[in-house]
Amino acid sequence: xxxxxxxxxxxxxxxxxxxxxxxxxxxxxxxxxxxxxxxxxxxxxxxxxxxxxxxxxxxxxxxxxxxxxxxxxxxxxxxxxxxxxxxxxxxxxxxxxxxxxxxxxxxxxxxxxxxxxxxxxxxxxxxxxxxxxxxxxxxxxxxxxxxxxxxxxxxxxxxxxxxxxxxxxxxxxxxxxxxxxxxxxxxxxxxxxxxxxxxxxxxxxxxxxxxxxxxxxxxxxxxxxxxxxxxxxxxxxxxxxxxxxxxxxxxxxxxxxxxxxxxxxxxxxxxxxxxxxxxxxxxxxxxxxxxxxxxxxxxxxxxxxxxxxxxxxxxxxxxxxxxxxxxxxxxxxxxxxxxxxxxxxxxxxxxxxxxxxxxxxxxxxxxxxxxxxxxxxxxxxxxxxxxxxxxxxxxxxxxxxxxxxxxxxxxxxxxxxxxxxxxxxxxxxxxxxxxxxxxxxxxxxxxxxxxxxxxxxxxxxxxxxxxxxx
Amino acid sequence: xxxxxxxxxxxxxxxxxxxxxxxxxxxxxxxxxxxxxxxxxxxxxxxxxxxxxxxxxxxxxxxxxxxxxxxxxxxxxxxxxxxxxxxxxxxxxxxxxxxxxxxxxxxxxxxxxxxxxxxxxxxxxxxxxxxxxxxxxxxxxxxxxxxxxxxxxxxxxxxxxxxxxxxxxxxxxxxxxxxxxxxxxxxxxxxxxxxxxxxxxxxxxxxxxxxxxxxxxxxxxxxxxxxxxxxxxxxxxxxxxxxxxxxxxxxxxxxxxxxxxxxxxxxxxxxxxxxxxxxxxxxxxxxxxxxxxxxxxxxxxxxxxxxxxxxxxxxxxxxxxxxxxxxxxxxxxxxxxxxxxxxxxxxxxxxxxxxxxxxxxxxxxxxxxxxxxxxxxx
Numbered sequence: 047x048x049x050x051x052x053x054x055x056x057x058x059x060x061x062x063x064x065x066x067x068x069x070x071x072x073x074x075x076x077x078x079x080x081x082x083x084x085x086x087x088x089x090x091x092x093x094x095x096x097x098x099x100x101x102x103x104x105x106x107x108x109x110x111x112x113x114x115x116x117x118x119x120x121x122x123x124x125x126x127x128x129x130x131x132x133x134x135x136x137x138x139x140x141x142x143x144x145x146x147x148x149x150x151x152x153x154x155x156x157x158x159x160x161x162x163x164x165x166x167x168x169x170x171x172x173x174x175x176x177x178x179x180x181x182x183x184x185x186x187x188x189x190x191x192x193x194x195x196x197x198x199x200x201x202x203x204x205x206x207x208x209x210x211x212x213x214x215x216x217x218x219x220x221x222x223x224x225x226x227x228x229x230x231x232x233x234x235x236x237x238x239x240x241x242x243x244x245x246x247x248x249x250x251x252x253x254x255x256x257x258x259x260x261x262x263x264x265x266x267x268x269x270x271x272x273x274x275x276x277x278x279x280x281x282x283x284x285x286x287x288x289x290x291x292x293x294x295x296x297x298x299x300x301x302x303x304x305x306x307x308x309x310x311x312x313x314x315x316x317x318x319x320x321x322x323x324x325x326x327x328x329x330x331x332x333x334x335x336x337x338x339x340x341x342x343x344x345x346x347x348x349x350x351x352x353x354x355x356x357x358x359x360x361x362x363x364x365x366x367x368x369x370x371x372x373x374x375x376x377x378x379x380x381x382x383x384x385x386x387x388x389x390x391x392x393x394x395x396x397x398x399x400x401x402x403x404x405x406x407x408x409x410x411x412x413x414x415x416x417x418x419x420x421x422x423x424x425x426x427x428x429x430x431x432x433x434x435x436x437x438x439x440x441x442x443x444x445x446x447x448x449x450x451x452x453x454x455x456x457x458x459x460x461x462x463x464x465x466x467x468x469x470x471x472x473x474x475x476x477x478x479x480x481x482x483x484x485x486x487x488x489x490x491x492x493x494x495x496x497x498x499x500x501x502x503x504x505x506x507x508x509x510x511x512x513x514x515x516x
Numbered sequence: 517x518x519x520x521x522x523x524x525x526x527x528x529x530x531x532x533x534x535x536x537x538x539x540x541x542x543x544x545x546x547x548x549x550x551x552x553x554x555x556x557x558x559x560x561x562x563x564x565x566x567x568x569x570x571x572x573x574x575x576x577x578x579x580x581x582x583x584x585x586x587x588x589x590x591x592x593x594x595x596x597x598x599x600x601x602x603x604x605x606x607x608x609x610x611x612x613x614x615x616x617x618x619x620x621x622x623x624x625x626x627x628x629x630x631x632x633x634x635x636x637x638x639x640x641x642x643x644x645x646x647x648x649x650x651x652x653x654x655x656x657x658x659x660x661x662x663x664x665x666x667x668x669x670x671x672x673x674x675x676x677x678x679x680x681x682x683x684x685x686x687x688x689x690x691x692x693x694x695x696x697x698x699x700x701x702x703x704x705x706x707x708x709x710x711x712x713x714x715x716x717x718x719x720x721x722x723x724x725x726x727x728x729x730x731x732x733x734x735x736x737x738x739x740x741x742x743x744x745x746x747x748x749x750x751x752x753x754x755x756x757x758x759x760x761x762x763x764x765x766x767x768x769x770x771x772x773x774x775x776x777x778x779x780x781x782x783x784x785x786x787x788x789x790x791x792x793x794x795x796x797x798x799x800x801x802x803x804x805x806x807x808x809x810x811x812x813x814x815x816x817x818x819x820x821x822x823x824x825x826x827x828x829x830x831x832x833x834x835x836x837x838x839x840x841x842x843x844x845x846x847x848x849x850x851x852x853x854x855x856x857x858x859x860x861x862x863x864x865x866x867x868x869x870x871x872x873x874x875x876x877x878x879x880x881x882x883x884x885x886x887x888x889x890x891x892x893x894x
Contacts, residue, residue: 116623123619126572127612133582134608137597144586145594149811152587156822159580160829166573167833174569174846190833225814455665456601469609473616476633480623487625 064450066459067139070466072435074131076428077470081125082202083427085165086195086244087251088118089172093188095278100181106274112176113488114255117481119173124477126166128470139459143442143452146222150215151205153227158201164194196244200236203243207235210434211304212443234304238297239434245290246427252283253389254420258485261417264410271492273406280416283423284393291386295348302349305444306358308437311372312379313345317359322346327380329373369439378429378436385426389419518816519807520796522588525823527791529584533577534787535691535780538684540571542692544614544641545685546715547634553627560634562708563692564622566699569846571618573837578611580826588819589809591662592798596651599660601667603647610644613637642685649684653677653730656790657737658801676730676737683726687783690719694763694779701772702844713767720767724760727786738800744793752789756782 092114099108137144171179172188179187208214214229215222256279262272302309309315314325314335322345328338343353350356360368369375392415399407406412442449543563550556550563586593597604617636624630650672654660659671671677693716700708731753734742745753759782766775796805840846 120619120623122572123615126575127615130575130579130611131608133579134597134604137582137586137593138601138604138608141594141598144597145590145810148586148590148593149588149815152583152590153815153818153822155583156580156587156819159576159583160822160826162579163573163576163826163830164833166576167830167837170569170573170837170846171840175840177847178845221810222812222815224812225818227814227818454598454601456598456667458667462605465609469612473612476616476620480620483625484623 063455063457063459064453066463067453068449070459070463071135071139073463073467073470074128074135076431077474078125078128078132079427079431080250080424081121081128082199083247083250083424084118084121084254085125086199086247088114088121088255089169089188089191089195090248091251091255091279091282092118093185093192094282095274096185096188098278100185104274106270107278109271110275110278113484115173115176116484118169120477120480120484122166122169122173124473128473129162131466138462139454140442140452141454143447146220146447146452147212147443149222150212150225150230151208153225154201154204154208154231157204157231158198161194161198161201165191165198168194195247199244199247200240201231203240204231204233204236206434207239208233209443210239210438211235212446235300238293238300241293242290242297242430245286245293246423246430248286249283249290249389250420250423250427252279252281252286253423255279256283257417257420260413260419264413264417276416277406280393280396280419283419284389284396287386287390287393291390294383294386299349302357305438307360307363307368308375308434310358310360311369311375311437312433313357314372314376315345315357315359317361318356319359320346320354320356322349322355322357324348325376327377330376331373367440369437371436375433375437378432382426382429382433385422385429388415389422389426392416392419518813518820519588519805522584522816522819523791523795523806525819526581526584526588527787529577529581531784531787533574533581534687535783536570536574537577538645538688538783539691539695540567540574541614541641541645542688542690542719543567543696544618544638545689546692546696546712548638548642553631558705558708559696559711562696562699562703562705565847566696567618568622569841570837571615573834575611575615584819588811588816589798589804589806591810592804595660595662595664595799595802595804596655598666599664599668599671600651600654602669603650603654603672607644607647607651610640610647613640614644641688645684645688646681649681650677652684652790653680655799656680656734656741656794658799660799660802662799662802662804674737676733679726679730679733683723683730686719686723686726687786690716690723691779691783693719694767695776697767698772698776702842713770716767717764720760720764724757727756741793741800745789747793749789749793752785752792756785756789758782759785 092111095107095111095114098104099106099111168187168190172184172191175184175187208230211234213233214226214231216224256276259272259275259279263276298309298312301312313322314328314330315322316333321343324341324344324347325335326339326341328335328340330336345357346353346355360372392412395407395412395415399405438444440448440450442452543566547556547560547563550559613636617633617638617640621630621633621637624633653674654672654677657674657676659668659674659677693712696712697709697716700706700712731742731745734745759778763775763779763782766772766778794800796807798804798806798809837846
């Protein structure tokens with residue numbers, strides 16, 4: 047009896063570290079992923095502006111590129127440190143995972159390290175070379191950042207997709223005895239996760255940039271500066287949105303096949319059956335879906351293109367191997383898809399008006415949509431991460447290792463969680479305040495010398511170190 | 517053999533992080549000690565200008581070290597991360613505050629906020645290397661058991677560990693001051709040159725004293741390591757001492773050719789002295805060695821291939837970055853539009869590129885390494 051009691055207590059105390067550890071990983075990853083998106087795609091957006099500036103001697107685009115570079119400087123610094131936190135957390139929160147699988151999932155991380163180096167080095171050259179590097183040489187110094195951003199993202203997503211579809215290694219008596227790096231990197235889920243995340247990064251960044259200038263336009267700043275800023279962000283993001291929807295649809299079908307329990311949670315499929323309905327919204331509690339719109343046969347149609355398609359339910363695994371809180375997974379999935387379609391419609395609206403009238407829509411609603419598009423893209427992406435991560439629970443490495451077995455055996459995760467929430471809140475607020483103060487600084491200097499694009503540009507800000515005072 | 521190669525790669529990465537990233541932390545220390553707003557203005561400006569373009573690239577070495585460590589030696593990695601969790605968390609906090617504080621300070625307009633960001637940057641530049649040092653101290657004294665389930669405060673608070681923490685701080689300050697002497701000289705700023713020369717000398721003496729104290733402490737805390745440091749690694753230990761004395765002498769006589777390289781070499785000798793002394797054991801007082809810490813042969817081979825790629829791609833990139841910085845072509849705070857440059861092709865830099873001994877030497881070294889690596893690949 048005492049032994050049983052003791053074991054229960056032990057299990058309980060251990061489990062009590064798993065939840066805060068997951069919460070901390072979710073907080074830090076959820077924060078960093080926004081900066082990671084900007085790290086992947088923002089250099090491309092800045093380069094597009096610089097390209098237009100150089101090629102068409104467009105002074106507005108050139109001014110934007112310079113100012114965005116300064117924004118990039120702040121974001122890269124915050125992204126570099128929050129990314130480092132994640133590297134440490136892999137060991138500090140999940141020593142069990144790293145101990146058993148470090149030799150496998152470490153390889154894609156190593157490749158990511160290579161591209162992180164390239165990114166950091168050329169970012170430094172690009173950001174601080176504006177003045178002394180001649181025009182096109184400066185432009186080309188930025189190209190490696192954009193390229194390594196894509197390959198770096200591929201490598202990190204390779205690790206995550208490997209956790210969803212592990213393979214490419216042999217384990218004997220609890221030891222990894224051989225590894226096939228190629229199969230680890232290009233695992234079964236990589237084919238859809240990699241493009242899905244890279245497109246998401248471009249959408250988040252493009253719509254965020256567009257959102258900033260749409261807000262300005264809504265506030266009456268209808269000048270070439272704001273329209274150019276909006277277009278350089280909005281056009282790439284809107285063009286990529288339909289591709290993202292196709293990739294996402296393909297991914298969902300692949301998940302129905304490869305990770306059926308996750309898919310069952312996404313779509314509320316309790317029992318394996320055919321003629322499965324699709325639920326839009328709704329909260330699943332104890333076998334009932336409250337609220338939500340039920341579309342008969344739709345889920346079977348989406349998975350196999352005919353109503354008779356059998357969709358695997360979560361009843362194929364015992365209750366202990368099912369993800370917790372299915373309603374969260376389902377609602378996040380629905381929110382992601384809905385926001386994706388909202389962004390698609392916004393893009394189509396702009397495309398239609400451009401096709402008919404050769405200008406952007408004049409309706410206030412369009413600019414409102416534009417203003418929130420960045421936020422919508424971020425929410426959609428975060429929802430996607432909730433779906434893939436919570437949907438894989440209780441596994442950290444699908445069907446091989448549980449999250450509980452991976453978590454640290456040290457206590458005190460609640461303390462580090464609380465501290466990190468405070469630290470990241472300060473970090474997030476400070477980043478936003480700094481970007482806003484940069485913007486208002488630029489607005490002031492534009493007001494002093496109106497029509498920046500056409501007149502002489504304002505005097506330079508005091509150079510780097512000179513105005514530092516402590 | 518392959519495990520030893522990967523061990524050497526890990527140690528090489530640690531060396532590069534120590535001599536590059538360490539100097540960035542040291543810059544933060546001198547920022548902390550630079551005094552009031554008015555008095556500290558000139559040294560802070562020099563520190564800021566020298567660190568700004570390079571600290572992020574230098575910081576990547578830390579991420580690279582972590583990745584190699586957990587990929588090649590996952591069992592040792594998990595043990596260290598479990599036992600030394602507390603100082604590692606504190607170092608992580610320091611890393612966040614250091615980077616964010618440094619980046620934010622430049623963009624802040626109000627003096628009060630600048631002070632707060634600057635203080636975050638400067639204090640965390642002190643704490644981060646200290647806690648990293650205590651972790652290394654815990655490993656070197658054999659306080660990290662292979663199958664640890666819980667964190668231990670005793671592991672990293674032994675006299676040796678604390679001394680190692682202080683030694684790390686002093687070494688960062690020493691490197692930074694030596695580099696900053698060169699930066700001041702390149703700007704022909706005699707005042708700052710004297711300012712940092714004095715600080716470099718002081719830091720050199722303190723770091724030297726702390727090294728000897730740590731060595732003496734090791735005599736009782738890990739006699740095996742002590743015997744090897746004074747045995748098969750003696751050459752490297754002596755080299756470290758000679759380099760320190762040479763830097764002191766060169767600084768006193770006011771010469772600056774080669775000073776930075778010798779200072780970096782001294783730090784490298786310490787790192788490799790530790791590595792050679794501990795070889796092939798990863799965690800002293802355990803059975804974990806380079807070859808049985810959890811990674812199969814193929815993983816180790818892949819890591820060696822990856823490192824060759826890093827040398828081939830990153831080496832020249834770093835050389836480009838450092839030589840551009842050495843020629844003062846990279847400037848912070850100038851992304852804002854300037855009157856004379858918009859879309860017109862920009863004129864060549866008005867200033868003749870000054871010589872940058874460290875960058876040039878690194879350039880030559882990097883090119884040789886790259887050439888050799890390429891030939892080997894063929």
